[in-house]
């Protein structure tokens with residue numbers, strides 16, 4: 001037997017790993033009040049050079065478990081920074097299984113390919129995006145880029161071979177679109193300067209009239225509109241662009257919906273109407289590793305017609321079989337080797353059922369509305385003028401002594417408060433710059449977060465903020 005096999009140790013190692021995981025999941029059920037620091041012994045271990053000789057796998061797993069326990073875990077219920085992940089238990093097991101078999105989804109992998117197709121179909125049904133085809137990628141950045149490669153080929157046929165010559169192409173998105181849209185324009189050779197940053201309305205959604213105007217101006221100047229990217233849940237505030245109205249403006253221009261963060265809410269009763277028109281998009285991206293709770297990395301790109309992706313991506317390499325003109329996954333994807341990312345989402349739907357997922361989403365939406373109401377009703381908190389569309393609640397705490405303070409003093413206080421909250425350790429919240437001011441930006445995307453966690457979050461912000469000015 002190879003010395004790289006665990007051999008007769010397998011069962012012992014596996015049951016030890018299972019104990020570690022079981023303990024970890026139990027700890028995640030309730031928030032902890034401090035973030036453990038990395039011990040000096042662990043720090044020393046983590047600075048050692050390459051081991052040449054074998055060591056006990058149980059001891060090695062224990063070191064890994066300790067390192068992870070003192071890492072910042074997004075899966076904890078009061079981790080409300082950025083757009084967190086939850087590490088859904090059945091999803092983690094899905095990864096273990098998928099990585100143990102390690103199929104390559106580049107070509108037809110048999111039933112594993114059927115699982116990917118079924119997971120995409122289920123996702124389309126869940127979101128109300130009919131007849132969905134597509135595949136899983138490593139993240140929203142790659143899903144967005146992949147869609148835009150196809151959009152470029154549609155806007156300027158054969159540009160994948162000839163380049164863009166003297167043509168200028170333009171891309172349109174809201175002023176608060178994720179930077180991956182600009183990155184895609186840079187990578188594709190469209191040029192970051194040809195990304196039109198369209199004005200937003202009072203609810204921070206792309207203004208469709210301004211979009212139409214921008215497209216007209218470009219067409220008059222001989223510039224080819226390549227694609228419009230609507231954001232279904234901006235990273236900054238969770239604003240959902242009006243997809244239906246934007247689709248009216250697009251006509252035959254490729255419409256991509258970046259729903260990396262917010263799209264799961266399309267499946268809910270309370271927020272679903274915000275996504276009207278989704279079915280009209282040529283492509284949509286969604287990160288299941290954000291608000292569908294499964295572990296990273298699990299993004300999906302859904303399209304109506306994979307033929308358009310094939311026009312942009314297919315290759316006829318001698319070592320890839322193309323029997324009967326079949327399209328392989330690799331003919332429509334940016335990546336070649338692809339793990340079975342679909343399995344964790346497939347298991348999540350299979351084990352918990354779509355209704356439990358909807359309920360968890362509604363739970364997060366309700367928590368965001370609850371925090372917004374608490375802050376809105378308190379004289380020492382500030383919120384944005386409109387209530388949260390999704391699960392992001394930008395807010396600020398203004399201690400009594402700062403009531404008359406200038407914007408810059410309040411910004412400074414908020415920046416200090418965010419650092420003090422991280423040092424305090426009971427909750428974890430990231431900062432954000434909105435209209436030139438500094439805000440705290442709690443975001444609820446974790447099925448483990450409870451309403452009690454929301455109350456604690458509110459109280460801890462107030463307590464730490466007041467203690468900053470009283471010391």
Ligand SMILES: Cc1ncc(COP(=O)(O)O)c(C=O)c1O
Pocket residue numbers: 083138139140141142178180231233234235258259260261287299
């Ligand atoms: C709206 C939006 N699009 C795209 C992305 C990029 O996703 P990923 O980090 O999975 O590449 C993000 C990440 O936060 C996002 O919020």
